[in-house]
Amino acid sequence: MEVLLYTILTLCVLGVLAAVILYFVAQKFRVEEDPRIDEVEKMLPGANCGGCGFAGCRGMADALVKRDDISELFCPVGGGDCMKAIAAYLGKAAAEKQPEVATVRCGGTCEKRPRTNEYNGAKSCAVAASLYAGETGCAFGCLGLGDCVAACAFDAIHMNPETGLPEVDPDKCTACGACVKACPKMVIELRKKWPKNRAVYVSCVSKDKGAVVMKACKAGCIGCGKCEKVCAFGAITVENNLAYIDPQKCKLCRKCVNECPTGAIKLVGMDPLPKEPKAPAAPKAAPAAEKVAPAAPKAAPAAEKAVEKAAEKAAPAAEKAAPKTAPAATKEPSHES
Amino acid sequence: MKTFPMGGVHPSENKLSSAKPIEVLPLPEVVNIPLAQHIGAPAVAKVAKGDKVLTGQLIAEAGSFMSANIHAPISGTVTAVDMVANGQGLRQMMITIKREGDEWAEGIDRSETLVKECSLSAQEIIAKIKEAGIVGMGGATFPTHVKLSIPAGKKAECVIINGVECEPYLTSDHRTMLEHGEELVVGVTILMKAVGVDKAYIGIENNKPDAIAHLSKIAAQYKGIEVVPLKVRYPQGGEKQLIAAVTGRQVPPPPALPIDVGAVVCNASTTFAVYQAVQKGMPLIQRVVTITGKNLKEPKNLLTRMGTPVSALIAAAGGLPENAGKVINGGPMMGRAMVNLDSPVTKGCSGITVMSEQDARRREASQCIKCAKCVSACPMGLEPYFLSKMTQKKNWDELEARMITSCIECGCCQSTCPAYLPLLDWVRLGKQTVMGRIRARAAAAPKK
Numbered sequence: 001m002e003v004l005l006y007t008i009l010t011l012c013v014l015g016v017l018a019a020v021i022l023y024f025v026a027q028k029f030r031v032e033e034d035p036r037i038d039e040v041e042k043m044l045p046g047a048n049c050g051g052c053g054f055a056g057c058r059g060m061a062d063a064l065v066k067r068d069d070i071s072e073l074f075c076p077v078g079g080g081d082c083m084k085a086i087a088a089y090l091g092k093a094a095a096e097k098q099p100e101v102a103t104v105r106c107g108g109t110c111e112k113r114p115r116t117n118e119y120n121g122a123k124s125c126a127v128a129a130s131l132y133a134g135e136t137g138c139a140f141g142c143l144g145l146g147d148c149v150a151a152c153a154f155d156a157i158h159m160n161p162e163t164g165l166p167e168v169d170p171d172k173c174t175a176c177g178a179c180v181k182a183c184p185k186m187v188i189e190l191r192k193k194w195p196k197n198r199a200v201y202v203s204c205v206s207k208d209k210g211a212v213v214m215k216a217c218k219a220g221c222i223g224c225g226k227c228e229k230v231c232a233f234g235a236i237t238v239e240n241n242l243a244y245i246d247p248q249k250c251k252l253c254r255k256c257v258n259e260c261p262t263g264a265i266k267l268v269g270m271d272p273l274p275k276e277p278k279a280p281a282a283p284k285a286a287p288a289a290e291k292v293a294p295a296a297p298k299a300a301p302a303a304e305k306a307v308e309k310a311a312e313k314a315a316p317a318a319e320k321a322a323p324k325t326a327p328a329a330t331k332e333p334s335h336e337s
Numbered sequence: 338m339k340t341f342p343m344g345g346v347h348p349s350e351n352k353l354s355s356a357k358p359i360e361v362l363p364l365p366e367v368v369n370i371p372l373a374q375h376i377g378a379p380a381v382a383k384v385a386k387g388d389k390v391l392t393g394q395l396i397a398e399a400g401s402f403m404s405a406n407i408h409a410p411i412s413g414t415v416t417a418v419d420m421v422a423n424g425q426g427l428r429q430m431m432i433t434i435k436r437e438g439d440e441w442a443e444g445i446d447r448s449e450t451l452v453k454e455c456s457l458s459a460q461e462i463i464a465k466i467k468e469a470g471i472v473g474m475g476g477a478t479f480p481t482h483v484k485l486s487i488p489a490g491k492k493a494e495c496v497i498i499n500g501v502e503c504e505p506y507l508t509s510d511h512r513t514m515l516e517h518g519e520e521l522v523v524g525v526t527i528l529m530k531a532v533g534v535d536k537a538y539i540g541i542e543n544n545k546p547d548a549i550a551h552l553s554k555i556a557a558q559y560k561g562i563e564v565v566p567l568k569v570r571y572p573q574g575g576e577k578q579l580i581a582a583v584t585g586r587q588v589p590p591p592p593a594l595p596i597d598v599g600a601v602v603c604n605a606s607t608t609f610a611v612y613q614a615v616q617k618g619m620p621l622i623q624r625v626v627t628i629t630g631k632n633l634k635e636p637k638n639l640l641t642r643m644g645t646p647v648s649a650l651i652a653a654a655g656g657l658p659e660n661a662g663k664v665i666n667g668g669p670m671m672g673r674a675m676v677n678l679d680s681p682v683t684k685g686c687s688g689i690t691v692m693s694e695q696d697a698r699r700r701e702a703s704q705c706i707k708c709a710k711c712v713s714a715c716p717m718g719l720e721p722y723f724l725s726k727m728t729q730k731k732n733w734d735e736l737e738a739r740m741i742t743s744c745i746e747c748g749c750c751q752s753t754c755p756a757y758l759p760l761l762d763w764v765r766l767g768k769q770t771v772m773g774r775i776r777a778r779a780a781a782a783p784k785k
Contacts, residue, residue, distance in 0.1 A: 117676045120699050122759035124729075130766045132676060133426030208428070 036090065037065050043086050044075055049153045051076040051176025064090065071095045077154075077174040099193040100175040102157065102168045106142040106187045107203040107219035107264060109163035113138055119145075129184035137216030140206040142166065142187050151182035170197040192247035198269035200245060200252055202227075207240040214262075221264040227256035338543060340568040341578040342587075344716035346749045347570055348505050348670065350544060354629050354636040355508045359516055361640045362653055364439060368410055368644030369421050369431040370396070374683040375472040376479050377403030382432055388415045393442040393620050396432055399467070405480045405684075406470035408620035410642035413437040424647070424666050424673065424680035431681070434644070446617040451519050455527050455615060462531040462615055469614030470684075471621050475499060475510075475574060475604035476667060478685035481611065484603070485531045487596060494599030496528045496537040497583050498608050500552070501567060501574035503542060504668030507688040509625040510605040512638045514541070514548040517609050522555045524612035525562055532601050538583045539564045539605075542573060571670060572747035576602045578716055590743050606687070626650060626682055630691030632658035641682050648678040650689055662694030670748045700757040711750035711760055717743045721750035721760045728767030733774055736767050742775070744768050 041061040048056040052075050054063060064070050064086060074095045075082055087094030113136045119128055125147040133139035144164040148157050156172035157179055159165070166179075170193065180188045187205055202221055206213050210222030223241030235249035236256060245256070245265070254273045257265050373379035378400035390396055390409040397407040413436040420428040441447065457465070467482035487493050498521075502510040514521060525537050539556065541549050543566045556562040565583050572578055576595055577588045579602060586598040595602055603611070606624060613619040622643055629636040634655025641650065647664070651657050657664075665672035666680075669690055674697075711721040719740060727735050744764055751761040 120697075122762035124762075124766075127759070127762045127766050130769055131425065131762075132674075133422070137426070139422075139427050 034065050037061050039089065040064050040086055043078075043082065043089065045077045045082065047077045047153060047174070047176075049077060049174070049176045049178060051174065051178065068092070076100070076176045079174075100190040101170045101173050101193040101197070101199075102175060102177075102179050103189050103191045103199065103201055104142065104148075104157075104166050104168060104187060105189055105201060105203050105205050106165060107266065108136060108138055108141040108217045109165060109219070111163075112219040113141065113217040119143075125182075126184045138206055138208075138213070138220065140185060140187075140208065141204070141217065141220075143185060147182040147184070148179035148188060151178040153178065194252065194269075196269050198252060200250060200254060200257060200265065200267055201247075202243045202245055202264055203266040204264045205242065207242050209241055213241070219263055221260075222262060224261060226259040226261065227265060230255045230259045338566060338568040339582050340570050341573060341581040341716060343718055344714050344749060345570045345572065345578070346714050346753055348752060350569070351506050351629075351631070352508050352511070352544070353506065353631070353633075354627050354638055355511055355545070357508075357512070357637050359512050359625055359638045359640050360653075362642070362645065362650065364411055364436060364642060365645040365649055366436050367416075367646075368434050368436070368642065369646070369681045370407060370410065370434070370644040371421075371423060371681065371683060372397050372407065372430045372432070374407070374478060374643075374685065375405045376477065377401065377405070377483075379430065380404055380407045380470075382418050382430075384415045384418070384432065386415055386417055389413070389437075390415060390434060391440050391442040393445045393622060395620075396434075399470075399480075403480060403483055405472050405482075406468060406620070407432075408470060408622050409434060409442075410622040410644050411436045412440040422677050422680065424675040424677055426676040444618045446619070448617075451523065452616040453523055455523075455530065457530075457615065459531050459533060462527055465615045465618075466531070466611055469610070469618075469620040471607060471610050471614055472684050473604055474606040474610065474624060474684060474687065476671060476685050476687060477576075478683075481603065481607060484601060485528070487532060487601075491596050492599060493532040493534050493596060493601050494536070495534055495584065495601075496525065496532060497579060497600055497602045498525055498528075498537065498539040498605055499574055499576075499579055499602055500539055500541040500545075500548065500605040501579060502545070502605075503569070503571045503574040504670055504672075504688075505571075506629045506690050507627045507668045508629070509627045509638055509687045511545050511548055512627075513606050513609050513625055514545075515551055517612075518548075518551050518555050520612045520616075521605060521609045522552065522559060522562060523616065524608035524610075525556075526559060527611055527615050528601070528603055528608060529561070534601075535561045537562045540567050540573075540579050540583050541565070542567050542569045544569045572716055572745065572749065575716065575745050575747060577745070590740055621684060624682075624684065624686070626686055627688035628654040628691075629688060630658070630661075630693075631696070632660060632693050633691050634658070643684060644681040646679045646681060647675065647689055650682070651678065651691065657691065658693070660693045660695070661691050663692045663697035665690040665692065670752065671746065699759070702758050703756045705756055705758060708755060710753045710755060714749040714753040716747060716749060717745060719744060721764055722758075724767055725758065725760045725763035728763040728770075733767075733771055737771050737775070741768050741771050 041058055044057040044061060046057050052060045054060045064073055070092050074097050079099060083094040115135045116137050117135055119135050121127055123145055125143040125145045128143050128145055134143050142165050146159050148166050149159055154172050154174055156169045157166050160167050175190050177190055180190060204221035206220050213220035213222050221243050223238050225238045227243050228236045228238050233249050233251055235246045237244055257267045257272055380397035381400050382397045384396045392409055392412045394409045395406055396409045399406050411434055413434050416435045417433040421431040423429050463482050463485050471481040473479040500510055500514050529537050539552055549564055549566050553564040556564055567573055567582050573582055580595055580600045581587055588595055588598055610621050623640055625638055626641045627638050628650045637654050639650055664675045666675050666686055668688055672690060705722050715721055724741050746765055748761050754760055
């Protein structure tokens with residue numbers, strides 16, 4: 001009985017002693033931290049996506065509190081409202097950024113861009129890109145192995161098994177830029193987010209010459225420059241055989257969409273402009289549900305027809321080449337025994 | 338029998354064409370010559386569209402010290418200097434020449450006579466090699482004149498000729514050693530003179546007893562040249578593995594080079610090219626290419642002009658078989674699968690391997706069970722399973738600390754993996770990224 005008593009007493013004394021020591025040590029070595037950091041962290045979305053450039057929201061909160069000028073810092077997930085609230089709390093001027101959305105600039109679906117070989121290596125775009133041009137004749141487009149999907153922390157980008165291309169859910173996308181960084185082909189771009197998710201953009205990144213593009217893909221930009229001429233706002237530039245629509249200058253007038261002979265300019269969330277009077281019953285895109293409108297297929301200015309013909313000519317040639325180039329492209333040691 | 342100390346595998350050799358004498362491939366009608374077919378800066382084109390060129394004429398000049406000259410492999414008209422798809426489907430700058438006859442530039446001796454004496458100084462020899470645009474023909478395509486220019490403060494002790502040809506299927510070096518043995522050994526004496534040493538070893542694996550016997554007989558007539566038979570083991574043809582096998586010396590990890598242990602290694606075909614360049618004035622415009630594969634009608638060794646489309650070689654070997662699944666530029670271990678058979682033969686292309694669909698297909702990968710077979714197979718003493726995992730996690734600092742830059746991409750890890758994991762795919766990506774980071778850091782660092 002006595003043993004038990006002494007044991008309990010000893011332990012109690014030890015505990016109190018340790019508590020006292022710990023109390024003084026904690027006082028002595030206390031880390032002074034601005035309590036506002038905790039507050040700001042609470043105001044941030046807590047996604048820890050790294051879209052701001054910091055490892056997590058805590059890092060961002062720390063920087064927001066400590067830096068005098070926070071105009072360079074921006075949380076893409078929380079957006080303008082979140083930044084305003086934080087700036088008001090800290091009494092600093094917030095960065096103002098328009099909302100953006102990730103945009104996949106490749107229209108090379110399985111149908112429009114036939115496969116010429118089979119990739120059999122590690123399932124990663126980064127690996128495939130380090131080895132060769134890809135499963136199709138286009139060396140610039142989407143590889144379709146889903147590095148962007150794996151990078152997304154918001155479940156906002158998914159592969160469409162029918163097209164073999166990733167699709168962004170604009171309502172879930174926070175424009176954190178993780179997919180942009182993950183894509184080895186630099187196919188994804190952060191573009192201005194219009195109301196109702198409207199958009200006009202060139203859905204191609206190929207810098208190949210027109211003839212080469214036509215051979216590899218029926219939906220590629222051939223750099224013909226028609227869109228550049230028709231644009232009234234100077235928003236379109238053609239460089240290295242590739243058109244680019246500046247989202248800051250574009251007014252969504254949609255004139256370029258009808259001009260594009262290959263349908264590389266994509267129109268999202270809007271009906272296309274009415275065609276030439278000859279073809280009033282041009283197929284209209286199902287309004288909001290189907291987001292990507294079929295771009296100008298039938299109503300044909302002469303040039304467009306010529307291009308189509310060229311595409312037809314190119315097609316059999318590509319087929320002929322197909323069995324020749326069938327071997328899968330990977331650099332690998334064989335497993336034969 | 339000698340071999341390297343660590344790791345390695347022994348894949349089935351499949352040297353189908355080892356008994357086939359070298360044949361001359363008919364001249365191609367059109368050639369495409371890439372400006373970058375060596376390690377270092379691409380060459381700078383010296384010709385433009387419409388120019389007439391002669392066989393052996395300089396058409397592109399080395400872009401820097403670490404670069405190599407390129408000569409016209411056929412005579413004719415330059416029809417384009419433009420971007421053309423290479424074997425990987427990527428566009429790169431190439432000079433296209435359409436053939437008209439076969440007229441050679443002056444000063445090239447095409448006779449078979451053996452010229453043994455070489456009265457040139459070391460500097461003159463290296464200048465001739467540089468002029469001829471010779472690069473390592475085993476596959477790494479390192480400019481030979483750079484290798485022979487010993488940096489100040491370092492000293493070469495021996496020349497090692499790489500006649501190992503450890504890659505399965507390939508036999509181009511083997512045939513060169515058998516059919517051009519005399520010239521090759523003269524080439525060795527020239528290399529010895531160029532780097533100022535009196536000892537040379539010719540390393541040959543003992544699955545080529547005929548080459549060992551042939552070269553030993555010739556080498557006996559010269560002083561200081563020794564043929565070293567080696568135990569068959571892949572990747573013995575790797576520079577560092579060969580040095581370890583022959584001399585027992587271990588090259589320290591990068592940035593150390595073979596010269597740090599006093600060795601200068603040169604491939605057998607390259608040595609023959611050196612002989613031709615120095616003694617005959619012949620630039621590097623042709624090479625022996627093995628065209629091989631189990632289902633190919635006639636595996637062959639073809640003396641091919643640079644820039645010849647790969648499809649021409651396949652046609653010469655009886656055409657692509659029905660069940661062809663993969664065409665590889667190189668051998669099955671280190672080679673690169675091709676998506677474009679119209680792409681040209683380059684200086685580093687020692688063979689074309691055609692594999693059947695069944696042989697070529699990788700098996701479904703499962704989970705790593707940490708059996709460490711890859712670790713014991715790695716000839717560089719790395720941990721491939723770990724490097725592969727860290728690449729997937731993008732942990733570049735860890736990869737750098739674990740010496741990923743030492744990887745020689747031999748593929749032993751992947752070929753032994755019982756889970757069929759694509760280890761090398763990942764490790765190669767990690768190595769590329771880490772090397773890019775090291776270069777970026779060096780460029781950003783203030784110059785001293």
